[in-house]
Amino acid sequence: MIKQLINDIALDKIKLSQALTRTKLIQNKVKNDTLKNWLKKELEGYEFEDKFLPNYRRVYSEINLIAQFPGGQETKLPITLPEEAEEQDIEFLKFHKIHESITIIEIQLSENDTNKSYINLPSRLIDSLSLLLPKALMIQVKMGGGTLQGFREMNNILYNNVIEQTKQKLLDTLIELDNEFPDLEDEYKISEENTNKLQNIVTNNIYGGTNPMNIALGENVTQSGNTINLIEQKTEELKSYGVEEEEIIELKEIIKKDSNDKSKLSKNVLGWLGKVSASISAKGLYEHIPQITEFVQNLI
Structure with missing residues (x-):
């Protein structure tokens, strides 16, 4: 199909x-x-x-x-x-x-x-x-x-x-879905891992912007303290988008623990964003996903 x-x-x-x-x-x-x-x-x-x-x-x-x-x-x-x-x-x-x-x-x-x-x-x-x-x-x-x-x-x-x-938005989304899930029609299973992967593919291609895979790259990766302070300053804003306090704490822990490992940090931040995006969508607040994605992209 x-x-x-x-x-x-x-x-x-x-x-x-x-x-x-x-x-x-x-x-x-x-x-x-x-x-x-x-x-x-x-x-x-x-x-x-x-x-x-x-x-x-x-x-x-x-x-x-x-x-x-x-x-x-x-x-x-x-x-x-x-x-x-x-x-x-x-x-x-x-x-x-x-x-x-x-x-x-x-x-x-x-x-x-x-x-x-x-x-x-x-x-x-x-x-x-x-x-x-x-x-x-x-x-x-x-x-x-x-x-x-x-x-x-x-x-x-x-x-x-x-x-x-x-x-082009539609085509890029479908191509990436097909690459990630080549047997989507017959073998796709709804799991937390698949849901997070799929959410990031859809969000990135529909809303544009930098691929979430790249959000952890750059010279500021080691500045975890400043990044955590920024998250704290924006806590109420994130909550207004539907992000739970536990999820905000989890993001801080990821930044603190993995800031010296670009690959690991990228993978874990991507996973966090996918999970939160899925949670936001389940609440019917999908219109806030671009704002959350942009916020995360600007963290580090």
């Missing part, structure tokens, strides 16, 4: 939405909640305020306001934010977040034979944005019988990039 799926994805024999759907069968075999929830987001769409919306789904796309007059005349209206405007307002005007599912993006691209797409803004948002226009300009628009329309202009290469980046 997994080998054929890898081949079909790599050779573009199937759509990405089909590949994601078929991966559900693999997820059902390995019972990994991180993979399950990622597949759900990609196939059903992301929530509006999802903190872990991939960076490539945040794209530059300014809002345009147009005054349309009788006879077909159109005038582009400049939107000027006040100097005290908040950063989130500036972000909203200049950038667009692509929350749509992979299926919708694929359909949109297949039905659009141009290089650009246009996202029409709802009337309520247009009314709010009109308050940022000079009053004198709005008076001229009304006197001329004009109406306001708003839209974002999107280059379709940005949508194609979402497809490609997601495809």
